[in-house]
Amino acid sequence: METVFFTGATGYLGSYALAHFLRETDDRVLALTRAKSADEGREKLWKALQLHMDAREFWALEGRVEVVPGDLSAPGLGLGERWGDVARRADSVLHVAASLNRKSAKACLNHNLRGTLAVIKLAQDAHAAGGLRRFSFVSTSAVAGERDGATLREDQVIDWDLSDYDPYGRTKKFCEHMVHELLADVPVSIFRPSTVMGDTRFPETTQFDMVRAFNTIFQLPAFPVRPDARVDIVNANWVGEALFRLHRDPAGAGQTYHLSAGRHSATARELAEAMREHAGWRVPRMVPRLHSLTAAALDAAASLPQRTTLTYVASLFKVFLPYITYDTVFDSSKAATAIGKEPTRFTDYGPPFAAWAEAQKYRYSYAPLPPRPAKTLEARR
Numbered sequence: 001m002e003t004v005f006f007t008g009a010t011g012y013l014g015s016y017a018l019a020h021f022l023r024e025t026d027d028r029v030l031a032l033t034r035a036k037s038a039d040e041g042r043e044k045l046w047k048a049l050q051l052h053m054d055a056r057e058f059w060a061l062e063g064r065v066e067v068v069p070g071d072l073s074a075p076g077l078g079l080g081e082r083w084g085d086v087a088r089r090a091d092s093v094l095h096v097a098a099s100l101n102r103k104s105a106k107a108c109l110n111h112n113l114r115g116t117l118a119v120i121k122l123a124q125d126a127h128a129a130g131g132l133r134r135f136s137f138v139s140t141s142a143v144a145g146e147r148d149g150a151t152l153r154e155d156q157v158i159d160w161d162l163s164d165y166d167p168y169g170r171t172k173k174f175c176e177h178m179v180h181e182l183l184a185d186v187p188v189s190i191f192r193p194s195t196v197m198g199d200t201r202f203p204e205t206t207q208f209d210m211v212r213a214f215n216t217i218f219q220l221p222a223f224p225v226r227p228d229a230r231v232d233i234v235n236a237n238w239v240g241e242a243l244f245r246l247h248r249d250p251a252g253a254g255q256t257y258h259l260s261a262g263r264h265s266a267t268a269r270e271l272a273e274a275m276r277e278h279a280g281w282r283v284p285r286m287v288p289r290l291h292s293l294t295a296a297a298l299d300a301a302a303s304l305p306q307r308t309t310l311t312y313v314a315s316l317f318k319v320f321l322p323y324i325t326y327d328t329v330f331d332s333s334k335a336a337t338a339i340g341k342e343p344t345r346f347t348d349y350g351p352p353f354a355a356w357a358e359a360q361k362y363r364y365s366y367a368p369l370p371p372r373p374a375k376t377l378e379a380r381r
């Protein structure tokens with residue numbers, strides 16, 4: 001049994017990994033979350049975990065999660081006097097939290113760069129206090145920057161001479177660098193998910209940005225992509241399981257893993273045809289030569305001073321455009337071999353998920369947390 005200092009446990013990906021920790025181990029979790037109190041933090045945990053379990057199971061398991069109110073962008077993670085206690089108790093660190101705001105350099109600077117530096121400092125103190133078994137950092141395949149026509153292995157991704165997609169990719173790239181430079185004596189794992197969308201077991205999701213962009217783009221009459229360009233979209237349940245297993249795997253120390261569809265990636269045409277078959281969408285015309293023109297038009301529309309549906313759709317499209325127009329996929333065979341399971345091709349599970357998200361108007365109907373059952377109350381006394 002160990003104590004894991006876990007950031008981002010209340011997020012989409014973090015909740016997948018957390019459900020594994022709670023169900024398959026006796027580990028205790030110190031969950032950093034932006035909450036004013038433990039009660040508010042517990043509500044956030046329930047919001048995240050209800051995709052995975054019912055309230056009865058939640059109440060049976062949540063006692064092993066200690067909410068640590070804090071903030072990546074606050075001095076000392078906002079932990080105040082708790083810093084020393086957290087550092088002494090943490091046997092490992094799983095740093096998942098980040099800002100995914102691809103448009104805001106400020107948010108990425110504060111949450112990703114300054115936040116990760118603070119988590120690294122906490123890890124240094126934890127290592128000095130008793131030895132850290134593992135520091136795992138969730139990065140992103142976007143650290144690869146602008147490339148076309150590539151299937152990249154883990155060691156081929158970081159190239160400091162390439163342009164980055166956006167501030168998000170840039171700050172994550174430097175976070176990886178900080179982890180290697182500042183935790184040289186700690187067993188480190190780096191995880192690089194690609195575009196994570198949906199679950200092979202059910203169509204529900206609590207995260208909608210990417211699926212909304214996907215649905216918008218694939219229902220346009222035309223868009224600027226090569227029909228044979230591969231799009232690396234990976235299922236969240238595979239990524240969550242890989243995060244959990246590889247964080248605990250002794251062989252994972254010193255390793256970087258792509259958590260991506262890799263060779264299971266479908267092409268733009270295959271994705272469009274899968275949506276036509278499932279939901280009757282018309283297959284858009286794919287016109288790659290319009291790429292520069294479209295990018296310029298999106299830039300202009302997204303920066304209009306008035307926030308309208310046009311600016312919103314343009315921003316979404318602009319953010320997602322590099323992920324579908326660059327034919328770049330990330331070889332995930334290393335992670336798949338290590339956990340003994342392959343990711344699933346999006347065309348095999350994605351269409352019902354994309355259609356569900358659209359039918360729900362990109363909103364999840366969260367259930368409120370029912371009171372703690374009396375039996376659990378007794379067990380805790």
Ligand SMILES: NC(=O)c1ccc[n+]([C@@H]2O[C@H](COP(=O)([O-])OP(=O)(O)OC[C@H]3O[C@@H](n4cnc5c(N)ncnc54)[C@H](OP(=O)(O)O)[C@@H]3O)[C@@H](O)[C@H]2O)c1
Binds near residue numbers: 044070072115
């Ligand atoms: N989803 C994807 O497609 C994808 C792809 C590649 C990489 N990733 C990486 O995977 C990780 C998780 O992404 P996700 O999709 O699960 O994101 P998400 O659903 O937006 O969750 C973000 C998590 O980060 C926490 N967080 C954000 N800002 C924070 C702050 N200032 N202080 C403390 N906690 C903060 C949030 O916690 P609270 O709100 O509770 O504070 C939440 O738990 C990120 O590192 C992301 O870069 C995701």
